[in-house]
Amino acid sequence: MEKIAVIGGGSWATALVKILSENKSEIHWWMRQQDDVKHLLQYRHNPRYLSGVSFDLNYVKPFNDLAAVVKASDWVILAVPGAFVQNAIASLPKTAFEGKVMVSAIKGMIPDENCLITDYLEKHYNVPASHQCVIAGPCHAEEVALEKQSYLTIGSHDLDHANRFCELLRNRYVKANPLDDLDGIEYCAVMKNIIAMACGIAHGLGFGDNFQAVMVSNAMDEIERFLTAVMPQHRNLVGSAYLGDLLVTAYSQFSRNRTFGNMIGRGYSVKSAQFEMNMIAEGYYAVKSIFELNKTYKVDMPITTAVYNILYERISPAVEMEILKEKFK
Numbered sequence: 001m002e003k004i005a006v007i008g009g010g011s012w013a014t015a016l017v018k019i020l021s022e023n024k025s026e027i028h029w030w031m032r033q034q035d036d037v038k039h040l041l042q043y044r045h046n047p048r049y050l051s052g053v054s055f056d057l058n059y060v061k062p063f064n065d066l067a068a069v070v071k072a073s074d075w076v077i078l079a080v081p082g083a084f085v086q087n088a089i090a091s092l093p094k095t096a097f098e099g100k101v102m103v104s105a106i107k108g109m110i111p112d113e114n115c116l117i118t119d120y121l122e123k124h125y126n127v128p129a130s131h132q133c134v135i136a137g138p139c140h141a142e143e144v145a146l147e148k149q150s151y152l153t154i155g156s157h158d159l160d161h162a163n164r165f166c167e168l169l170r171n172r173y174v175k176a177n178p179l180d181d182l183d184g185i186e187y188c189a190v191m192k193n194i195i196a197m198a199c200g201i202a203h204g205l206g207f208g209d210n211f212q213a214v215m216v217s218n219a220m221d222e223i224e225r226f227l228t229a230v231m232p233q234h235r236n237l238v239g240s241a242y243l244g245d246l247l248v249t250a251y252s253q254f255s256r257n258r259t260f261g262n263m264i265g266r267g268y269s270v271k272s273a274q275f276e277m278n279m280i281a282e283g284y285y286a287v288k289s290i291f292e293l294n295k296t297y298k299v300d301m302p303i304t305t306a307v308y309n310i311l312y313e314r315i316s317p318a319v320e321m322e323i324l325k326e327k328f329k
């Protein structure tokens, strides 16, 4: 039986625990709140997210002792939003992940350092790239809970690790495939959240599907330009880990980033939009990181710039959309 640590108690962590435990891996599940651990042990579901999903406690062991959870596992999945990762694992010694395979389920960056999660783990915890995987692909936790057909891509420089993790995930409703473009899919997963916010903002302002389709196609060019500058490598950007993930986030009713953007377009302040959502829209943090990182690369990124200006420079969404309207082809 594989022993897997899952760090995080949100929707995606809950969906991953469902998939992996149903396949009979032993899950050591770290949740921040002691009350949530107690609730899970008593009622067999997460009280806050996807609470319709029941767990078999023979396979799911919830704790809030992080060091014990990591020590007991061979694989460690990070599934808290990027902005909270540093804090979540800060209590661990720098050697805590030695010999483990780290799997980032996060579609976000470390805000203080504007770096990818895998780069952060390598720099601060000495986890070599060969011991890292990322989970990508268009997959909403809510649809996993409903057992709707879904597809995941496991990125790693080590395809043996990627293949093994795919085996742990595959079931009746999840297909999983390996890919060697670890950094490319990690960056793309971050950027699609920014684009989804832009789509939501446009929708909130009253733009229609025609404009959104042009936004998404321009976004693919923007993502390609950025990836070519930062991580040049041949990649098939119409694959489901790239275009597929962008489409689900840009169009789905379940998208946190689109929902957040929609509120901004309708006139909510950042604070009030965050307050209304029980969930985290990663794109809010990601746009600052990508915007700042791009000061080095100087790639033409009109959509990222527009979202940054709206969220951080308080420029009116209508003004920024007018600029994009003129720029798009």
Ligand SMILES: NC(=O)c1ccc[n+]([C@@H]2O[C@H](COP(=O)([O-])OP(=O)(O)OC[C@H]3O[C@@H](n4cnc5c(N)ncnc54)[C@H](O)[C@@H]3O)[C@@H](O)[C@H]2O)c1
Pocket: 008, 009, 010, 011, 012, 013, 032, 049, 079, 080, 081, 082, 084, 087, 088, 105, 106, 107, 108, 139, 140, 141, 142, 256, 278, 279, 280, 281, 282
């Ligand atoms: N939800 C999905 O469908 C989905 C799918 C793929 C990837 N992801 C990625 O998974 C990661 C986790 O997102 P999610 O959707 O599970 O989150 P969520 O929005 O469902 O839940 C928020 C999470 O943030 C945690 N949190 C909130 N405030 C915190 C704080 N101050 N300190 C520490 N933790 C705090 C909560 O405990 C909870 O775990 C994100 O990077 C997201 O992009 C999500």
Ligand SMILES: O=P(O)(O)OC[C@H](O)CO
Pocket: 107, 137, 138, 139, 140, 193, 196, 245, 248, 249, 250, 252, 254, 255, 256, 257, 258
């Ligand atoms: O669509 P969002 O904004 O909820 O993000 C969740 C996942 O990244 C979808 O794959």
